[in-house]
Amino acid sequence: MPKISYQTEHQESQRRPATSSATRVLLACGIAAGPLYLLVSYTQALLRPGFDAAHNDLSVLANGDLGWIQTTNLILTGALTILSAIGFRRALNPGRGAIWGPVLVGIYGAGLVGAGIFTADPMNGFPQGTPPGHPTSGSLHGLLHFFTAGVGFTALIAGCCVMARRFYSSGNRRLGAFSLATGVLFLAAFAGIASGSTSAVIVLSFTAAVVLAWTWLAITAVHLRRSHPLSPPVRTS
Template identity: 50%
Template sequence: MSTTTMTHPNPCDRPGTVTRSLLGYGLLAGPFYLVAGLIEALTRSGYQFTRHDLSLLANGAPGWIHVAVLVVTGLMTITAAAGMRRALAGTPGGRWGPRLVAGYGLGLVAAGVFVADPMNGFPVGTPDGPPVHPTVHGVLHVVTGGLGFLCLIAATAVLARTFARAGRRGWAWYSRGTGVAFLAGFAGIASGASSPPVILGFWAAVVIAFAWLAALSLHLYRAQ
């Protein structure tokens, strides 16, 4: 379906109903992750928004909660990507855009399975600074999470081109801007720096990325 087409939902249109149901998870993924993460951060002793990224919450006795949050968020993102593929079938980028969004979802799942190493004083009792002896699961967390982030950045570029070809310049620039903002936030955190501007910049990048995912899912939902 063209990204420029707008139709009213037909309750008898089963394929369209399935597509909308899948896309609905794109609206839920970001709010679920951010709200759950904020609740965890506010209730975990020693957690500081300006020093620690959310992945560190997977450590400690309550860490299983954040593991579950990452896995569920990733699965919802993958489900939304399946809806995007159905909604964008036959359009330029209609295959690779959704595939790359699914890659981001897989990265979230893997980041939950492979727990980040404790660092920067969290959980309480952990020495300041990066881990002296990184573990295998800690390295895999960084690698799989990073690959997922790169998939998201690539997805914004692919779908920006899709929208540009459809004459949707606003959506094209929004997608490009999201990719640039997320790349900047990711580059900061990937550099190993843990200063407040870097940590808060990555927080902002995550919010921007999930806002784009939700807006895109809603846009495609309405076009069914």
């Protein structure tokens, strides 16, 4: 039995398509995006006066004199996510979900870029001096921030489900279950934050969902890199 298992695993590795170094670099963008976003965001959350992680969404860090840091963070990590989506497309093709999985991940990245371009309105005491709660009348850029982020989050949820189906069909039930769970949990957390509640439970649940989503993107990118070894260099005579 151990010999048969080894042969099967060896044959499977032989069937894995080789990929280019460019594809692996694109997938690495998906690995780097989440840690970069979380590091920059939570460094600000700890150092910027008036920010309360239990009641403020990370997006409001784009306000104030240092708001450009979070704006840049959103745009940069969104761009990295779009690049990773190109890597997804190249690594997944052909097969189930090879089109819609990468497209939806790319839309999520575009949503992050849009959320960076259109700043969230100051709210709930941040920046310092802002009244508690939501603004009585939202601005156009605040509305566009909510819209672009909402489109991106919806695409992320759908992308998790598409990739779950892909992994289940290929026999990777563990990654399929993780993808599906990420989509479902993020949907629940997004519904809570979209309700407008600033309670600690809702805000912290959404923050946890954001961490989960970045973890999913990184793990999926790592899996695709491992499943597609680097093509051997072409030797010219």
